Amino acid sequence: MPKRLLIVAHAPSPNTARLLEAAERGACHPDIEDVEITVKAPLEAGPEDVLACDAILLGTTENLGYMSGALKDFFDRSYYPLLEETQGLPCALYIRAGHDGTGTRRAVEGIITGLCWKWVQEPLTLRGEWQKDFVGQVEELGMAMAAGLEGGML
Numbered sequence: 001m002p003k004r005l006l007i008v009a010h011a012p013s014p015n016t017a018r019l020l021e022a023a024e025r026g027a028c029h030p031d032i033e034d035v036e037i038t039v040k041a042p043l044e045a046g047p048e049d050v051l052a053c054d055a056i057l058l059g060t061t062e063n064l065g066y067m068s069g070a071l072k073d074f075f076d077r078s079y080y081p082l083l084e085e086t087q088g089l090p091c092a093l094y095i096r097a098g099h100d101g102t103g104t105r106r107a108v109e110g111i112i113t114g115l116c117w118k119w120v121q122e123p124l125t126l127r128g129e130w131q132k133d134f135v136g137q138v139e140e141l142g143m144a145m146a147a148g149l150e151g152g153m154l
Contacts, residue, residue, distance in 0.1 A: 003149040006049055007039045007142070009059025009094075010068040015130050016061055016096050022135045023057055023094070026142030035146045042074035047081035055090040055120070055154050057145050058108065059138070062095055065103035075111050087116035090154035092145055093123040094138050101125040120145065120154055 005027055011020040020039070027037045040049060042060075050056060060071045093108055095101045105123050112119070124141055126134040148154040 002034045002036045003054040004036045004038065004052060005055050005057065005146050005149055006045070006053035007037065007057045007059070008042055008045045008049075008071070008074060009039075009057070010042050010061055010070045011059070012061065012068075015134075016059075018135055019094065019096060019126075019138045020059060022139040023059060023142035026139035026144075027057070027146040029143050029146065032143070032146045032150050035150050037146065042068070042070040045074050045078075047078040050078060050082055050086055050089070053089075055145055055149050056092075056117075057142060058091065058093045060093070060095055060104060060108065062097035062099060062101050062104045065099070067095075067104050067107050071108075079111065079115065082115060089115070089117045090120045090145075090148070091117045092120050092141055094141060095123060095125045096134070097125050097127050099127070101127055120148060 009020045011017040024039050060067045095104050
C-alpha cells in the first residue's frame with residue numbers, strides 16, 4: 001500500500017504558486033514510485049485529509065509577522081479533531097517571508113508542538129526579496145519528504 005504525503009500550502013501570488021508547484025514536483029519525482037501526493041489549499045483541507053496521510057508538508061506566507069489566515073483557519077478547524085489521532089505525524093514547513101519569518105515560524109511551531117507532530121527537519125524560511133533559488137529549495141523539501149516516506153525513514 002503506498003504511503004500518502006499531504007501538501008497543504010497557501011499560494012496567493014504567482015511566486016508562492018511557484019513554490020507550491022515546486023513542492024509537488026519534488027514529491028512526484030519519477031524515482032519515487034510508492035507515494036501518493038495530495039495537494040490542497042488550506043481553506044480546502046480538513047482533518048479528514050490529515051487522518052488519511054502518513055506525512056504532511058505545510059507552506060505559508062508571512063502575513064503581518066504571522067502565518068497566513070488560510071493556514072490558521074486550517075489549524076482552527078483541524079486541531080481538536082486531530083489532537084489525539086495524529087501524534088507523531090511527520091511534518092515539515094516552508095515559509096515565504098518578506099521579512100524574517102520568526103513570528104510565523106514560532107506560531108506554527110506552537111501548534112505543531114500541541115499536536116505532537118514530529119519535525120523531519122527545521123522549518124525552511126525563504127527570507128527577503130524573491131530569489132530563484134527558493135523554488136529549488138522547496139522542490140528539494142518535497143522530494144525529501146516523499147523519498148523519506150517511501151524509504152520508511154519518516
